Amino acid sequence: MPVFGYARVSSTDQDLSIQEAVLRTAGCEMIRAEKKSGTTTTGRTELQNLMDFARKGDTIVVTRIDRLARSIADLATIVRELEAKEVALRATEQPIDTSTAAGRCFxxxxxxxxxxxxxxxxERQLEGIAKAKAAGVYAGKGRPPSISPEKVRELHKQGLGPSAIAKELGISRMTVHRALNPKAA
Structure with missing residues (x-):
């Protein structure tokens, strides 16, 4: 029966090669990989393609279960769909094999x-934000501006257009537009 692998990392600067090598060693004939958050299954086309492709008797292998899902609801949905198709799920780094009762329990x-x-x-993130707000150092909208909006408006008053201002200050034109139209940002 065919064995397929699924590898996932959360961000584009993370590397999939370690997971892919482990999956190849585990005997995966085909590996689908993507760089998407595991907090939702929405937009994870490689996972969906693999699940659509798998047939009765096939096995899908992941290195760890958190590569598949980070919520009980998503994990349960994936497992139910695989079970309905009689597709087994295994993890290389955890004792998971849904073809066994112990594996399903784990x-x-x-x-x-x-x-x-x-x-x-x-929770830790929210605590950190609350602490930063209490200390008066949390603006709530990303990092502080690297260029003073007043400087942008001053150059605009001197007759420079957005492209010229951006070039002069070494910033993007979008940053110039945000400084000139703060209500639109």
Whole structure:
């Protein structure tokens, strides 16, 4: 029966090669990979293509279950869909194999912990934001401007257009437009 691999990292600057090498060693005939967040299955076309392609008796392999999903709801949906198609799910770094009762049990426990970890991360982020706000150092909209909007408006009053201002200050034209039209930003 065919064995297919799925590799995922969250951001474009992360590397998939380690996961892909492990999946090849695990006997995967085809590996689908993508750089997308695991907090949702929305927009993860490689995962969906693989799930659509898999047939009865096939096996899908991941290195760790968090490569597949970070929420219990998403994990349960994926597992239900695979079970309905009689496709097994295995993880190389965890004792997960949905063709066994123990593997299914362990999968559910790991799913709970993956969601728990995501929720803890969100709580820590919110605590950090609250602390920064209390200290008066949190603006709420990204990093502070690198160029003073007043400087942009001053050059504009001198007759320079957005392209010339951007070139003069070494910023993008969009930054110039945001400085000239703060309500539109």
């Amino acid at each position: 999968l559910q426990m790991l799913g709970v912990f993956a969601e728990f970890e995501t929720n803890l991360r969100k």
